[in-house]
Amino acid sequence: MVRIARGIVGEALAEEVAQEAWLGVLQGIDRFEGRSALRTWILRIVVNRARTRRERERRSLPFSALVSAEAAPGEPAVDPDRFLGPDHDRWPGHWAAAPAAWRGGEERLLAREARELLSRAIDALPPGQRTVVSLRDVEGWSAGEVCNALDITETNQRVLLHRGRARLRAALDDYLGEG
Amino acid sequence: MSEPIGPADDMPCQELVEVATEWLEGVLGPDERRRVEAHLALCDGCDDYVAQLRATIVALGDLRDAPPSAATRDAVLRRLGEWEGGPA
Numbered sequence: 001m002v003r004i005a006r007g008i009v010g011e012a013l014a015e016e017v018a019q020e021a022w023l024g025v026l027q028g029i030d031r032f033e034g035r036s037a038l039r040t041w042i043l044r045i046v047v048n049r050a051r052t053r054r055e056r057e058r059r060s061l062p063f064s065a066l067v068s069a070e071a072a073p074g075e076p077a078v079d080p081d082r083f084l085g086p087d088h089d090r091w092p093g094h095w096a097a098a099p100a101a102w103r104g105g106e107e108r109l110l111a112r113e114a115r116e117l118l119s120r121a122i123d124a125l126p127p128g129q130r131t132v133v134s135l136r137d138v139e140g141w142s143a144g145e146v147c148n149a150l151d152i153t154e155t156n157q158r159v160l161l162h163r164g165r166a167r168l169r170a171a172l173d174d175y176l177g178e179g
Numbered sequence: 180m181s182e183p184i185g186p187a188d189d190m191p192c193q194e195l196v197e198v199a200t201e202w203l204e205g206v207l208g209p210d211e212r213r214r215v216e217a218h219l220a221l222c223d224g225c226d227d228y229v230a231q232l233r234a235t236i237v238a239l240g241d242l243r244d245a246p247p248s249a250a251t252r253d254a255v256l257r258r259l260g261e262w263e264g265g266p267a
Contacts, residue, residue: 095192095224115238138242139243166196169231
């Protein structure tokens with residue numbers, strides 16, 4: 001809950017928002033109709049409270065404006081140095097050095113050390129990317145659910161997902177890649 | 180290193196990595212999709228890249244907390260039952 005809140009209101013307010021949300025959960029629990037999973041319902045309350053709180057803190061941009069800024073052009077998914085230049089005579093734009101295989105396979109990827117690294121990497125993402133990746137890939141929400149909850153366009157949602165995933169893949173690649 | 184020997188409109192790897200998310204989301208038009216899939220069939224580097232992306236997504240899903248045990252769930256529900264309506 002705190003991680004989702006943190007992406008929207010920042011570190012300082014995240015705990016407070018998560019607690020407010022938890023109270024909201026307890027107050028509203030008898031109205032929970034079970035149409036969604038309880039966990040989803042709880043996180044929707046967190047997102048809602050976080051967004052409301054963000055709007056009240058007038059120093060901050062609305063979350064949708066932060067997202068637009070983060071989605072602006074300019075962040076390639078992979079370091080351009082990994083590719084041959086556009087003037088290469090045979091293979092412009094192709095891998096200069098192909099991605100290395102990840103040592104240890106699935107076991108290593110799902111082991112505690114990799115999980116902790118991934119968790120830290122998520123926390124290091126810019127807030128919009130962190131929120132979208134957390135809701136889409138960690139929590140398993142659909143694109144529509146994320147766009148509705150955060151009030152952002154599908155395109156912006158996708159750009160943030162793209163960039164967040166790219167950074168996380170790179171972080172895992174540093175850890176697991178050969179050489 | 181992979182040797183791309185594809186058709187004239189073969190998508191460069193640098194372009195593929197930028198449309199990878201759209202492809203996985205299923206929002207690419209049919210022509211783009213065809214170019215991506217044609218390139219993946221020929222390029223080990225990009226095939227590995229997409230596999231890594233997919234593995235990353237699986238690892239992210241794995242970070243989701245395991246559901247609480249039946250005992251924990253029962254205890255929480257009991258507590259909620261005792262908490263009648265909350266603060267006045």
